[in-house]
Amino acid sequence: MKIKIILYITLTLIFVSCHTNHNHDAEVAHHDEVSLIITAYSNEFELFAEADPFVVGKSGEILSHFSHLPNFKALESGSITTRLIINGKETRHTLEKPSRKGIYKFVLTPENDGIGQLIFDIITEKGNFQLIVPKVKVFSNEHDAIHAAEAEVVSSTNTTVFTKEQSWKIDFATEYPLIEPFGPVIKTTALVQSAQGDEIIITAKLEGIVAFAAENVLEGKSVLKGQTLLSISGSGLANNNSAVYYQEIKNNYEKAKADYERLAELAKDKITSEKDLLNAKNQYDNAKANYDNLVKNFSAAGQNVTSSMNGYVKQVFVQNGQFVEAGHAIITISQNKTLLLKAEVQQKYVPVLATINSANIRTLHNNQTYTLAELNGKIISFGRNANTDNFLLPINIQIDNKGDFISGGFVELYLKTLTNTQALTIPNVAILEEQGSYFVFVQVHPELFEKREVKVGATDGLKTEIIKGITQHERVVTEGAILVKLAQAKGTLDAHSGHNH
Numbered sequence: 001m002k003i004k005i006i007l008y009i010t011l012t013l014i015f016v017s018c019h020t021n022h023n024h025d026a027e028v029a030h031h032d033e034v035s036l037i038i039t040a041y042s043n044e045f046e047l048f049a050e051a052d053p054f055v056v057g058k059s060g061e062i063l064s065h066f067s068h069l070p071n072f073k074a075l076e077s078g079s080i081t082t083r084l085i086i087n088g089k090e091t092r093h094t095l096e097k098p099s100r101k102g103i104y105k106f107v108l109t110p111e112n113d114g115i116g117q118l119i120f121d122i123i124t125e126k127g128n129f130q131l132i133v134p135k136v137k138v139f140s141n142e143h144d145a146i147h148a149a150e151a152e153v154v155s156s157t158n159t160t161v162f163t164k165e166q167s168w169k170i171d172f173a174t175e176y177p178l179i180e181p182f183g184p185v186i187k188t189t190a191l192v193q194s195a196q197g198d199e200i201i202i203t204a205k206l207e208g209i210v211a212f213a214a215e216n217v218l219e220g221k222s223v224l225k226g227q228t229l230l231s232i233s234g235s236g237l238a239n240n241n242s243a244v245y246y247q248e249i250k251n252n253y254e255k256a257k258a259d260y261e262r263l264a265e266l267a268k269d270k271i272t273s274e275k276d277l278l279n280a281k282n283q284y285d286n287a288k289a290n291y292d293n294l295v296k297n298f299s300a301a302g303q304n305v306t307s308s309m310n311g312y313v314k315q316v317f318v319q320n321g322q323f324v325e326a327g328h329a330i331i332t333i334s335q336n337k338t339l340l341l342k343a344e345v346q347q348k349y350v351p352v353l354a355t356i357n358s359a360n361i362r363t364l365h366n367n368q369t370y371t372l373a374e375l376n377g378k379i380i381s382f383g384r385n386a387n388t389d390n391f392l393l394p395i396n397i398q399i400d401n402k403g404d405f406i407s408g409g410f411v412e413l414y415l416k417t418l419t420n421t422q423a424l425t426i427p428n429v430a431i432l433e434e435q436g437s438y439f440v441f442v443q444v445h446p447e448l449f450e451k452r453e454v455k456v457g458a459t460d461g462l463k464t465e466i467i468k469g470i471t472q473h474e475r476v477v478t479e480g481a482i483l484v485k486l487a488q489a490k491g492t493l494d495a496h497s498g499h500n501h
Contacts, residue, residue, distance in 0.1 A: 056112060177470060208232040361413055
């Protein structure tokens with residue numbers, strides 16, 4: 001079985017107490033109102049536990065919530081052993097399954113006081129894991145435990161309770177802000193077009209009347225390479241009649257062929273000259289080339305128009321029965337696999353155009369944002385000069401159509417530049433706006449969140465620079481923030497609403 005030991009632990013020990021006035025005689029009576037909050041993280045799990053303060057010789061309960069990472073969903077099955085180790089002496093309790101989804105209730109009775117560690121050994125079908133909570137203190141008496149709890153009371157000012165049971169039911173996550181390079185971002189709009197080679201315009205090779213091969217040659221219809229789409233017939237025309245032209249070319253070919261074959265036989269008996277034979281062969285070769293080309297692309301009825309690649313009909317320029325001339329555009333066939341984003345930026349960005357190395361693209365119809373890497377994209381070119389009728393500079397980006405991109409539509413483009421400047425960033429979904437101000441929910445512990453106003457800087461469509469309000473050591477809600485806000489809006493939400501174990 002795979003055994004995985006965590007590489008790092010983030011620990012938060014918080015005492016929560018409901019005492020407002022300390023009364024030594026009432027300490028024991030109010031012991032149940034004092035809780036030790038334990039929070040720990042590994043690469044695989046989040047632990048949130050509410051525990052009785054550890055006192056020598058006194059049984060204490062550890063109500064533990066285990067969530068998978070990175071999706072923050074409840075651990076539904078698995079055996080967990082908790083071990084409290086103080087000065088070499090160990091107390092343990094094993095539970096083979098949770099009492100409820102994600103919840104394990106351990107009971108430990110410490111044998112000696114001191115500072116040690118609390119270890120959770122987790123066995124699941126995916127392997128063995130371990131969470132270690134360092135610097136856990138066991139008190140020699142309950143009086144000292146209560147004093148320690150009162151000294152570490154957590155302020156609930158401007159905070160919202162959002163229980164693990166609530167977060168397990170939704171898409172929820174918390175993360176630390178990142179310190180990363182974050183340079184100037186150019187926001188603009190781009191026109192989506194098919195890339196060169198990804199679509200082709202089929203044109204008429206002769207003049208005549210259009211006749212569709214089927215009634216379903218419509219925009220958006222898929223077609224196969226070599227599939228006949230329509231025909232162009234000039235047989236009914238007084239001038240440039242395709243049927244007459246076809247018959248003329250065929251007659252010339254057949255006559256030249258007969259003449260050459262006749263002279264070739266005479267040449268064997270030295271009855272005709274070499275010069276006459278060469279002239280006959282030249283006329284035959286020319287007539288054959290014209291005839292073969294005509295047969296390949298035309299018939300006596302006219303031109304059969306076929307698709308030159310697999311794709312779909314992007315645009316139809318003609319109607320059934322319409323007269324077209326040679327060179328007239330008939331149908332556009334597109335594969336819609338590779339797209340070109342054509343954007344324009346102001347001339348003030350000239351100094352940073354050469355440093356653009358990536359981009360994020362947001363579709364307007366569903367607000368989905370993609371990175372250039374996700375779309376296998378690349379910067380094709382940017383303009384070095386402005387045109388007389390347009391003072392903006394063009395930028396061209398090529399992408400694979402892996403998302404919901406529509407040729408002819410528009411997208412928002414965030415052009416990212418190379419930089420050595422470091423900035424504190426968080427995902428855009430973590431930021432909420434209220435009356436022109438921006439705020440995030442900072443985690444006090446996994447069931448308590450503080451609403452914090454932040455000052456934002458630039459955004460690249462996925463992340464936003466945070467100038468003021470939080471530090472890189474504070475976890476913020478990055479998924480489900482709007483639901484935490486709704487929980488706050490209830491105002492008088494009970495601290496343990498929906499939290500009955």
